[in-house]
Amino acid sequence: MKLTLTRPLVFFDLETTGVDPYNDRIVQLAAIKYFPDGQKTTHEWIVNPGMPIPKGASDIHGITDDMVQDKPLLGDLTKDLATLFDGVDLGGYNVKNFDIPLLAVEFERIGLPLDTEQIKIVDAMKIFQIKEPRTLTAAYKKFCGKELTDAHDAMADIVASVEVLEGQMAQYDDVPSTVTDLHDFCFPHDPDAFDAEGKLRFVDGALTINFGKNKGKSLQFLSTNDPGYLEWILKSNFSDKVKEALRDVLK
Template sequence: MKLNLKNPLVFFDLETTGINITKDRIVEISLLKIHPNGKEELKSRLINPEMPIPAQATAIHGITDDDVKDCPTFRQVAKSLAEMLEGCDLAGYNSSRFDVPMLAEEFLRAGIDFDMSKRKFVDVQIIFHKKEQRTLEAAYRFYCDKELENAHSAEADTIATYEVLKSQLDRYPDLQNDIAFLSKEYSSFNNNVDFAGRIIYDEKGVEVFNFGKHKGKPVAQVLRDEPSYYSWMMEGDFPLNTKQVLTKIRLRELNG
């Protein structure tokens, strides 16, 4: 089924040095841009993470230090990547928990503000798990009747994710061929204020903490009652995006 798009939709996948968003780095990125008219653009490239790639990471994606030693850093390609993503919605497999937060963190480290409020997100894994409970390889086999070659290659996973979403739309009549519907009904970003979900909106649309001793409390209230909590978070091991969101709330309250 051809996707019904109002905005370009970019399927993407990352390979990284590990799974810690604040400490690890991207080593490969693949993007498949689908335009509303059906035109497809595929771009993949290796990235120098400026840190050693652990053996356990190489065992998964096969990328070594030698493979990336002469490749550009993320900072060097960030501007062109941001331009490719401008005005686009995003889709991926397990992207809401890892790929989107990691990509946003890399953009912020490069000095580029990746604004999530301007785009929609579709996580094909969430649709799959709600419908069938499987892995990407099994999803590809189940929906597309194909074996996924080169699994954990960013490009192979990106293309497979695109094909799986199209097949899901063919298979399930209740899935509307509409990115706004898929994003709202099947994305875990709906209530997130920051990408990592440390701050979320409650049922009244108020920003509240989603972790720790202040879980469920309005962020603005905590910052008023315990000003040192802001400093603790800014000095702690939290994603840059979380710190950015926290600072925006603090400045809004100070200037309100």
């Protein structure tokens, strides 16, 4: 570690039940703790999230319900986690937007403090974004070898966008050459998604909520235990397809 440290720095990563920092749960936590004197320690736990792990999440990280069945709940690790994260700064990749918010919510559930206002954050993804900006100007220079002189003029921008696409197709052999295949390349289809927005998806054959506080709960379960939540969806800005599915289950 080439960074100059004034207090311990914990680089960490989470594997979770999904991508919602405020409602999904940890299934794996790995960390390397660097100390100002040059020492480091490594830590890793597989965690029972206390809820089913969606197949889509298991397909990404390989952790299934069977694998966590006999593993500790996060609350069982309170002492170890308190020691690991006490008085430290935090680092990782995309930790600012995902891992730290999710960790803070999980810690609140088990009664552990995580003062994110006092923690300094080292985020390798943020450095990447600063040093390798993903703007049209940067893409035009990379794929076309030219400077975009009229950025933010609408016609100049769309002409540049076409040239960037042509440059990408020339550089990457696996970029498709038909609109349909290119759409699927950019926006892979989730075979378990029920609607285009992904608000509902099938989990083990049951149609489930895929957002918010009831993520992972089946419509059938909610129709019995929290029908008011489904009624709220019916009155809110959701697609007709989603609302039709809710009406069917509420009959």
